Amino acid sequence: MSALLSRIRVLLGLSDAAERWMPVIIGIFIIGFLARAIALGVFLATDPYFTMDNDSHGYVSLAENLVAGNGFAWDTAMPWTPDSFRTPAYPLYLAGSLTVFGSFVPALIGQVFLSLLLGYLMLLIADRYLKIEVGIVAVAVFFLMPFSVLVTVRYLTQILFTTFLMLAVWFWLEYLSKGYGKYLTLSSLLTPLAALVRPIGIFLTAPFIASLALQALWKQVSWKKFLGVSAIMVAIFAVAIAPWVYRNYVVFGLPYLSSITAVQLYFYDAPAIYAESKDIGYEKARTYMNRHIEEVTGYNVAENPLLYTELSPLTETLKKEGLRFALADPMALIETRAEQFFKFFTRDGIRYWIEHYGIDTYSGWALIPIIAERAVLLLFTFGFFLYSFSMFMRKNITVTFMALTVLYFAALSGVMSSAGLRFPAEPLFLLLGTAGLFEVWKLIPKKKSV
Template sequence: MSILKRFFQNRPAILFILILAFILRLSLFIGIILKNPDGIYVYDSYGYWQIGYNIIHHFTFSQSYYLPLEPDYFRTPLYPLFIVLAESIGPEGFSIIVLQLFLSVGTCYFTYRIAEEITEKKIIANIAALIVAIDLPSIALSNFVLTETLFSFMLGISFYFFIRFLKDTKTKHLLYVGLFSGLSILCRPIAFFIPFFFACFIILKHKKLIRLLIKQIILLIGITFLTISPWLIRNNAVYGHYFLSVIREHNLLNYQAASVYAERFNYSLPKAQSILRWKTFREFKGNANKQPYEYAQLLEKESIKIIFEYPGIFAKQQLKGFIYFFLKPTRAYIEIQLGHWGKGYNTIPKDYPIFKYLFEHTSRLTIVLVFFQLFVLAVVYLSCIAGIMYLKKRTGVLYILLLVLAIFIFANFNLTLITESRFRVPVWSLVATISACGIYSIREKICAKKKTADLF
């Protein structure tokens, strides 16, 4: 506690920002409790909650509602275990959100630390933390029973310790990187590339010290693998194969391949999904529920076949998803949480004017928040250009590559046409760091011009 006390005494601004972040998240939570207590749940939430329930009452990792319980092969264990922890200390559902509010504030804190480590300027770190503190997708997602908040927190810690390692090459920091990279993977398998991504930067940092970089990479990959190994062993014991999850292959078929198929044959996305699922069910020689790994291989094969048959459609939709990743504001989530709209999806009908739909089907509060988000996004992305120039001049290209490539990779791991603001929350701290550098740089140039003008 004395370390934290000294930290905040030397940095009073960040304490104010963290308090602001907590108040904003808590305010939405109170609004949900008063207006729509079920607003903390969306479709995916029930599966996670059911796994937590079955762990507590049956010591089984399963989404099943009835006995006999079928072992689950879609979800990884960290978030359900987080639910188990939360449910053991408070009322159903709401204790999960309370813990997530603190984790979301913790992400603001680690954004500050990341920016401070890279730039060594408190003002830039404060700006970065403030950008995360007022980010509406982060605020909204912290009030849902979903993985984003826990995942963002774990990922932020991973990047923080990796940046510390790049600066001081201390082994203990690399151990933390491996541990939290593994926990990130156990929260969401999309993070599987993170240790290999970090390994590339170890090579860039120590390319002339071959023995050292080999030892460091082995340590990083080894600790990460050790962290995820209990789950790999569980799946091998249950299904006969070492794997994390099969959700990637199912998403590949249901979204990337199905959206290509839908556009090619002029189907709706749900119809295309249904056609492809039944096709793979018929072709699979076995029991898809008992052999999820083998069935997932068939899904992947079928998906890749469709994508390679129509690469132009796939590229176009991937580009749309990439753009949605950066530009879509949070709209439907807030409506769902406050009980204004309870259908649980964020799709505007095809060929329907977006702004017309926004004003006809959205509450006034959400409309105001949408335009606030669009303003913030415009400021953040425009300042990122200046931020990259600032980092190149002050720190070199290493940190630019680390931040920009990580953001780029996550933006490409999207679900094409259904990509939304939820997907960018885990890397918003990295975006905020670049943007904060740009805002600081612009501010410095304006101040310099004023001083020059005053001299004359």
């Protein structure tokens, strides 16, 4: 048995330090697989609608229309209006499943195995750059987090996006530590793939380039190398997303990856800032801003939704007016962003399970698991910032890069973001959070055995 476990360890590329932990590691992955496989099987058999989220309907419609030859549209009937709100990678993933298997279910099965790949990448990163014990704990928590299971068994982008992200992170860590060009190329190719899954990845090269800038600042690489590598990464990213941007330019007249940025800014983020500035409720602020944009454009929001949600002549107006409201009160902007930044780390995902069955999450027994999950998240948040700061002070570039990647998503957190936005950063957040808690544990005095 020990010989078999040793062969598995070598096959997985884990160090000798992982040898004694192999039974635990295998057990954790079996539990992670069973949790997802059983959940998927049960819900497909008893409650198929559980696999659908509000966003899922759009992705499924896009995939069905692609397979039917109706183009990238989420209409369920003619005229098959082209869509610019979503990016193409996830609908193509679903369309591939429908084309090959005649069903979307294999796409969910694929997500189960991709989630296991995410756990493996976490373990690999911990073994190489942290401690194998850190990886074991972080992977166990990741596999059992309610939201992690939820997004695996639903038609949502999180698993595919996070897979591309974590692969890019892994290859970039290897590049930072070894400097081989093949790792730079692979990482540079994966970041635009992530952006084509979710538009939030449009600036995803930022933490990668920032980590290289810190390496140059810390005199670990030359500034010449920083400029050259940054140019390569940005160029590959731009070339990779160019076909979709060009498609949007031809169809809608605007060279953007997606229309979601302007919509999010004006209809969700700016109202929160305006509400803080005027000391009014969020819904009241949204109502006011809806009336304002209708006066500016002459189009009713409820009667002309596509003019606002798709790329159109109104997109630039939404951006301009959204920025005007957002920047009108700098203090309100700072306070709102600080609040969203904090909520990024503490938003729970268990509520989605509870709300699916129509249970009030703000009263009764439902509060208990929500409070418990938030307490756990606060603990990991403490560990994350403690460890990230200490490694930054020690000029540890690999840990600092992982922290920068988490902070990238935290900085973009908005009113409508939830545990779903944190999920792509969840593997790195849990790894660094666990590492920080390990450091705290070492500082606690232990009783000596007599």
